Amino acid sequence: MPRIRDIAKVCKSKNAGPFELTVDVVFDSPALYERVKASGVLGPDLFARLYGVSANQVLFTPYDAASAFKATFPRLLPSGEVGDTDVYGCQQHAPLLDVEIPV
Amino acid sequence: MASGRTERRARACPPCGPVRSWGRRVNEVRLLSTSAILGYGFPEASLEAGMARRPHMIGVDGGSVDPGPYYLGAGKPFCSVMAIRRDLRLMLRAAVGAGIPLVIGTSGGSGGAPHLELVAGLAREIAREEGLRFRMALIGAEPERADLLARLAAGRVRPLAGLPPLDAGTVERAARIVGMMGPEPFAEAMAGGAQVILAGRSSDPAPWAAMCLRAGLPPAPAWYAGKMLECGATPSIPKGHDCLFVTVRDDGVECEPLNPIRRCTPLSVANHSLHENASPIHHVEPGGLLDTAACRFDAVSDRAVRISGMTWTPAAQYTVKLEGVELAGYRTICVCGTRDPLLIGRIDTFLEEIRGIVAEKAAAFGATPERYRLAFRVYGRDGVMGEREPLRDTTPHELGFVIEAVGETQEIATAVLGIARTNMLHTDFPGRLCREGNMAFPFSPSDIEVGAVYRFSIYHVLELDDPREIFPITYEEV
Numbered sequence: 001m002p003r004i005r006d007i008a009k010v011c012k013s014k015n016a017g018p019f020e021l022t023v024d025v026v027f028d029s030p031a032l033y034e035r036v037k038a039s040g041v042l043g044p045d046l047f048a049r050l051y052g053v054s055a056n057q058v059l060f061t062p063y064d065a066a067s068a069f070k071a072t073f074p075r076l077l078p079s080g081e082v083g084d085t086d087v088y089g090c091q092q093h094a095p096l097l098d099v100e101i102p103v
Numbered sequence: 104m105a106s107g108r109t110e111r112r113a114r115a116c117p118p119c120g121p122v123r124s125w126g127r128r129v130n131e132v133r134l135l136s137t138s139a140i141l142g143y144g145f146p147e148a149s150l151e152a153g154m155a156r157r158p159h160m161i162g163v164d165g166g167s168v169d170p171g172p173y174y175l176g177a178g179k180p181f182c183s184v185m186a187i188r189r190d191l192r193l194m195l196r197a198a199v200g201a202g203i204p205l206v207i208g209t210s211g212g213s214g215g216a217p218h219l220e221l222v223a224g225l226a227r228e229i230a231r232e233e234g235l236r237f238r239m240a241l242i243g244a245e246p247e248r249a250d251l252l253a254r255l256a257a258g259r260v261r262p263l264a265g266l267p268p269l270d271a272g273t274v275e276r277a278a279r280i281v282g283m284m285g286p287e288p289f290a291e292a293m294a295g296g297a298q299v300i301l302a303g304r305s306s307d308p309a310p311w312a313a314m315c316l317r318a319g320l321p322p323a324p325a326w327y328a329g330k331m332l333e334c335g336a337t338p339s340i341p342k343g344h345d346c347l348f349v350t351v352r353d354d355g356v357e358c359e360p361l362n363p364i365r366r367c368t369p370l371s372v373a374n375h376s377l378h379e380n381a382s383p384i385h386h387v388e389p390g391g392l393l394d395t396a397a398c399r400f401d402a403v404s405d406r407a408v409r410i411s412g413m414t415w416t417p418a419a420q421y422t423v424k425l426e427g428v429e430l431a432g433y434r435t436i437c438v439c440g441t442r443d444p445l446l447i448g449r450i451d452t453f454l455e456e457i458r459g460i461v462a463e464k465a466a467a468f469g470a471t472p473e474r475y476r477l478a479f480r481v482y483g484r485d486g487v488m489g490e491r492e493p494l495r496d497t498t499p500h501e502l503g504f505v506i507e508a509v510g511e512t513q514e515i516a517t518a519v520l521g522i523a524r525t526n527m528l529h530t531d532f533p534g535r536l537c538r539e540g541n542m543a544f545p546f547s548p549s550d551i552e553v554g555a556v557y558r559f560s561i562y563h564v565l566e567l568d569d570p571r572e573i574f575p576i577t578y579e580e581v
Contacts, residue, residue: 010374015169016381018426018559019264024377028370051491063383065398066373072381074265076489078559080171082431082476082509085489087171095493 005097007032013092016072018079021089023047025096026068033067035103042101047071050095129318132351134311134328135161135361138335138344141190141207141222142182145335149346149361154197156348160314161198163190164307164333165222166209169379172428176278176557178217187211187222192229199235199298206289206300206310214304215279216245222301230581237299239581240292244281244303246573251280251425251565259566263424269563273429280427280561285389286325287570289313295578303574304426306388307333315351323415326393328356330386331375331410338375339365339406355411357403366406373400389424389570391417420566423573427561432476433513434553435520439527439542440503445534446541447502454479457526464522475510475519504542509556520550 004011010026025042027033036042044058051073059072077084086092135158138145153161166174170181180187198205211218223241230237252274254260260269274280281304290313292300302310308329315325328351331338336345339360346361358367376395377383386393397412446453457479462472482503485492506523510516528542535541567573 009370014379016379017264017562018168018172019266019562020381022377022379022381024374024383026370026374026377050493059381061382061384063373063376063396065395065400066370066376066383068374068377068383070377070383076491078172079169080173081558082556083478083489085480085485085487088169091487092491094488095491 001100001102003097004099004101007036007101007103010068011093011096013089015075015079015089019075020072021075021092022070022072023093023096024068024070026066028067030064030067032103033064036069036101037062039102041099042069044071046099047073051092129320130352132315132318132320133158134314134332134349134351136311136332136335136347136349137161137163137190137194138346139164139333139337140167140182141165141210142180142186143335143344144186144190145345146362147193150193150197152361153346153348154201158203158348159318160204160206160311161194162206162208162310162332163194163335164209165207166212166214166218166304168213168426170212172557172559173555175213175215175281175426176428176430177555178215178279180212180218180221182212184221184225188225188229191222191225192233195226195229195235195299196233199237202298204293204298204300204314206302206314208289208302208305208307208310210301210303214244214281214302216243216303219243219301219303226299226301227581235581237581238297239299239301239579240295240297241577241579242284242288242292242300242302243575243577244284244305246280246282248274248280250573254565260425260563263562263564266562269561273560274427276429277427277560278430278557280425282565282573283389283424283426284574285309285421285423285570286313286316288574288576290317291571292576293317295576297578299581306424308388311349320351321353321415322391323393323413324351324353324356326386326388326415327395327410327413330393331356331358331372334375334378336360336362336365337378338372339367340371341365355409357407357409359407367408369400369402369408372408372410373398390421391415421568421570422564422566423570425561425563425565426559428557429560431556431558432509432511433516434507434509434556435513435516435550436508436553437506437520437524437544437550438504438546439506439524439544439549440501441542442501443537443541444500445536446532447498447500449532450481450484450502453530453532456532457523457530460526460530461519461523465519468518470510470515470519475508475515477519477523478507480505480507513552513554517550517552524549
């Protein structure tokens, strides 16, 4: 089964302000995007499981115009707080790469 | 010539709500952004190519909250002064030479008073060296503490991102607080005849939106243009720190990079809507909401894209974001690593033992546990993702450590770190063969005093009656 790393054009994370992390998965064709969307794999539950938050803390938005999915949820610690590991939040995407999508 | 006349403009304008459009109407506004941040650098040829297309304004975003709380707290830029000076010199020459405005938001990285003054000082210095003359406006973004407390008491501050409500103690403790201005203070400075506008903390698109709104263009494309321009050539591929040219009309926005090696594609531009926002569709700005759900991205050439269909809904209440930080202590760190499989096999137990030794020895010289925090960041295991690391139990052949002590004082942090480092190096463990030492240190000295540590303490919104009321404008003839 193809993994996100095999079929996505972009898979990235970044701060959305100092207190939240936002993760984007982008496809380069609307048709593929629609198939991924229809698979139902990408959604609040997936992000909740991968990042240890509850599903109702995940703001999940499919963005048809860009063939993209976005999930935003709380950081473990605010950016730059004592104990934070990733001030920019840009290296938190890796657990998604191996998620399998039945397309 | 650095100069002469400085006047503080009286804040006598009547209160006004979010401005929808100002001034005379034009068919299009052409805008040139040099890069994502002042000091990231850009090719001179890109700026020249952009100037040849007769922009109405050039500008650049001067900062970001992304590099973390330190820069706002310490009043320092996160780009070097040398790099900022280089970019600013080229931009001042181009703008003053062409007689168009140069507008910079979030000056100096965080947009506090020292950040703004740093960039203003550089502008004066460059003007002197280059023989440039211009009217400059500085827009402050650090609200007076007493004023902010009064607004807080009046119930005009609300939390963001799940934070608790703001209390007076947090305001009083803050090392620095900035408000994030919208386009209205920029528009006032433009109306005040300033050719060079340097602002403190600003919403990234605000300077660009101000120019478009003043020209009578509708807010939706005005704000969308700002969203594209705030990151320079980032909406193009390949990504790089470079210039972007945007043409704004009533019915949409056209984006094109100025370096022939880059191009904007419908995908590259659409992707930029995702950047650093909680939602790709709803972009909350001072005074309203930019909605990109119905956007269309059409290639107008193999390197330019036209975006249309964005909408703008004015907010019932005008708000600006507040960002504040407070001192969290002082940090000392040390970098080291192990290549010993016997130690790697029992690293958690080993680190716990070191913690115990440090607690005892540090308490003996007066650094009791409540006066510091000690952390072992383990690279090769979970240094990047911490608790969220799914693969923390795989066994690597080497591990890197950043030992970190954050203390009430620098002296305590350094003393605790010193004990931790010594014991990481020399402590025995069962089965130990490497009896001369457990750690490889890449540096001498091994311990690095990092200085003050800040934490974000304020991330709230403040309601305003007049979008300009906490952003004073000062004019000077340079």
